[in-house]
Amino acid sequence: MLIVQKYGGTSVGDIERIKNVAKRIVETKRAGNDVVAVVSAMAGETDRLINLAYKLTPDPDLRELDVLISTGEQVSTALVAMAIIxxxxxAVSLQNHQIKIVTDSSFTKARIRKIDAYKLNALLDQGxxxxxxxxxxxxxxxxxxTLGxxxxDTTAVxxxxxxxxxxxxxxxxIYTDVDGVYTADPNIVPDAKKxxxxxxxxMLELAVSGAKVLQARSVGLAMKYxxxxxxxxSFTDSEGTLITKETQKMIEEVVVRGIASDKNQAKITLLGIPDDPMxxxxxxKAIADANIVIDMITQTSSVEGLTDIGFTVSKPDFKKAFEISKDFAKKNGLRNVEGDLNVGKVSVIGIGMVSHAGIASRMFTALARSGIKVQMxxxxxxxxxxxIKESDVEKAVKVLHEEFKLSETEQRSQRSKIKN
Known part of the structure; x- marks a missing residue:
């Protein structure tokens, strides 16, 4: 079997942890498997490099920023290879150009186009x-x-x-500082179930909705292939969580799998836009040309040929998206453009929702009962x-987690009732 193991920044955060990672890799190899290790920069290193760039200039060139922040992985790969040896x-450490991980040119959020695996396979054949x-x-x-x-995670998959x-x-x-995927962020809901x-x-919906366990693109790739x-x-011997194809049991037995939240949201609203598709x-199109991803969109009913449109983007993309929106508003004579950085997103996710009714009603009722106003x-x-309001996000996660009885305690209680 070939096992590709990815180790995050906390897993290689210091020399002792790097030694432990090397031992885990060697144990996997000793068990008769071929192993490829993918390594992140040591914990905090990428942030340190980014901070250096922004101390130098408030608007660093993105190409040069990628050159800078990519150096963190060069250090960690060499150290892990040394530890294995x-x-x-x-073992041999390899950087992007040495195995030709070819991407597009979207600096700081590039997408992989192809990988030349011939060299990797040859190295594996040599042990x-x-x-x-x-x-x-x-x-x-x-x-x-860099891939964002x-x-x-995406590199490994x-x-x-x-x-x-x-x-x-x-x-x-994927080795990280958590031992699997939970029904909610355990930092918000201590009784969340693994x-x-x-x-x-x-998992893809959880990832795009704010769960930080995996990058969404890595899940999409795993699903495709x-x-x-x-x-x-990387700190325990727990079995973790398996992400795999859906089964009939998943669809029929579990209605809601988890609650995700995301505070990295910003909302832009354009008032009085002509209700004309073009x-x-x-x-x-202007926003897409700036390589900005839009998450949610709402549009009001047309009144006298005018409508209001609201949409959300990530906080780092807000400034650019707001500038584009203001230029558009000026060109087309809109009444106003409003921006709100104090919003967040909460999501209920479960494959069983395909075959079960009433989830939306329960969700909105629970939020309303708790005084949480839904905006989009x-x-x-x-x-x-x-x-919703950013200040309500954690409260909403707790409310919905309780509403759908996702905690370890609740699920044990339900299993006990079924047995009795």
């Missing part, structure tokens, strides 16, 4: 453990790029997918998301 096993820098790549011009926060041309039995393990398994679809994905802690397209709503087959 010191245990008597062959060598490749230790690869996560989070980064190179574009077609040879410029260093959590990008090492993409490498696993690229090796499918050479190997059949592949899994990917899940033994979850479907790709549910049907790669079993495990989330584990005008609205112009607005969203979006839905999919397995998710309902609401924009």
């Amino acid at each position: 010191s245990l008597g096993y062959k 060598i453990i490749p230790v690869i820098a996560g989070f980064q790549g190179i574009d077609e011009e040879g410029n260093i790029t 926060r959590g990008g090492s 993409a490498i696993a997918a690229s090796l499918m041309d050479y190997r059949n039995d592949i899994i990917c393990e 899940l033994d398994e979850i479907s790709y679809e549910e 049907n790669i079993p994905l495990y989330v584990k802690s 005008v609205i397209i112009e607005l969203f 709503i979006s839905t999919s087959e397995i998710k309902i998301s609401c924009i």
